[in-house]
Amino acid sequence: MIESFGVSSDGIGKWTGICAASFSFCQFLTAITWGRASDRFGRKRTILAGLLCTMITSLMFGFSTTLSLALISRALAGLGGGNGGIIRTATAELVPQKDLQPRAFSIMPLVWTIGSMVGPAMGGMIADPAHKYPLSFGSSSFFLRFPYSAPNLATCCLFVPTIAVGFLFLRETLHTSQNENDVGLHLGRALLRPCSRQINLGQHQPSESVSGFNQQGAHQAVYERPTEHGRARNSLQKSEPPSQLQQFTWKSVFTSQSQINLLQYGLLAMHSVAYDQLLPVLMHHPRSSTAPMSHGRQNWFLFTDGFAMSSSRIGLLLMVNGMVGMVLQFVVFPPTVKKLGVLPCLRVGAIAFVFLYALVPFAALIPSATAREAALLAIMIFKTLLTVFAWPCSTILLTNSATSPGILGTLNGVATSTAAIGRTVGPAMGGAMFTIGLSKGSIVLPWLAIAMMAVLGVIPLFWLRPIRPSARKSEEVANRHDNEDIRVEDEETEPLLTSSKPGTDGRHL
Structure with missing residues (x-):
């Protein structure tokens, strides 16, 4: 693609490196902002916004006809490419159990590996179709003008259902945003209702946790068990109110x-x-x-x-x-x-x-x-x-x-x-x-x-x-501004995200 912009063979490597570096540098500039946005507005909204930005900049890159436009599109992709850290955050909140974290965090690299194999292979096959497949696309003025648009159009076809699935079925994992009404989840339940006998499938009580602690303080996961009337009985514990959560510094x-x-x-x-x-x-x-x-x-x-x-x-x-x-x-x-x-x-x-x-x-x-x-x-x-x-x-x-x-x-x-x-x-x-x-x-x-x-x-x-x-709890006590009497457990317990938080049960994995 760089060569199609009129760059000499000696300069292809240099400009390819500059193009890649522009993405990484711009991602460095905005990744923290994306992370702060996810802490304020919620993981789901931020992830969907990031996917939309990535789809738009991918199309821009595919329709680039000059080197400068290609560099600008990659830089914009970097500015909107903060989803990696947010997805890791959501994964940690969806799977708080320590013994399940290795398997949960192994899924992202697994998906990345699959994409790294399929993506370049697919892109190489359908890039510049007017010259690779002259019998079918040789007379297409569109592909003659935009020879490298096909891979990015195919990518867009993957982004659209991904964003739709996220909007309809992805639950919010940020504790301060779980009480908000999610139109996408309601619509997703309505679409799934004809396919399920349980009309309460996927319902979630964001203000409560499905993890409790026994009298000795040991972690005790409580799962929903269907009764003879088709309902679930939960042993629930009220979570810590937002007013008691540590303030950001x-x-x-x-x-x-x-x-x-x-x-x-x-x-x-x-x-x-x-x-x-x-x-x-x-x-x-x-x-x-x-x-x-x-x-x-x-x-x-x-x-x-x-x-x-x-x-x-x-x-x-x-x-x-x-x-x-x-x-x-x-x-x-x-x-x-x-x-x-x-x-x-x-x-x-x-x-x-x-x-x-x-x-x-x-x-x-x-x-x-x-x-x-x-x-x-x-x-x-x-x-x-x-x-x-x-x-x-x-x-x-x-x-x-x-x-x-x-x-x-x-x-x-x-x-x-x-x-x-x-x-x-x-x-x-x-x-x-x-x-x-x-x-x-x-x-x-x-x-x-x-x-x-x-x-x-x-x-x-x-x-x-x-x-x-x-x-960690000792650090939280030191950073709190009120005079609450907080008891810090001496015995070794689970990590941060194994504590009882709303919506952090492992069922969503």
């Missing part, structure tokens, strides 16, 4: 533990995205005529060999890696985290990233092409495994570092901004080091640079600790 957002989590989150984005950008370049890079190891051990770091793979071959390996990643995400991750714990899994994975990145370029030294590709695929799958653990674990720790549900959207907005900085800086540094490394005769240099980024990501983990509710 930036100090409550940037606690010591949340700052460490945010730093680790940004560094993870920096080295992970830098790897994702450089790997296809290394896979396509040609091989040199002389094998480095034939000149002795001293030249092992001075070689410029790539894998010399075709685009179709690269796509095949990426697809296989994505399919394996889906299995790892949903089958391996939840039971492993449940057994070993979130923080230990994150620490082990962060250390393994360092050695993995340093090992990547040396797979190109294997003489056999088959063995070389097999080694590369093994590295890709191992990196996917580490990513499968790193992102959800980091998100869970960040969520549980929030001092109050009322600031959770803002905290995830800050995390989105931090990750956007990492996604901007990481690929820029990796690309610059790749150019410098080739000029010095060493393709190892950029991968060592990414490994050093991963080293920086390990350091904060030594100060990171699981947040215990007793400590």
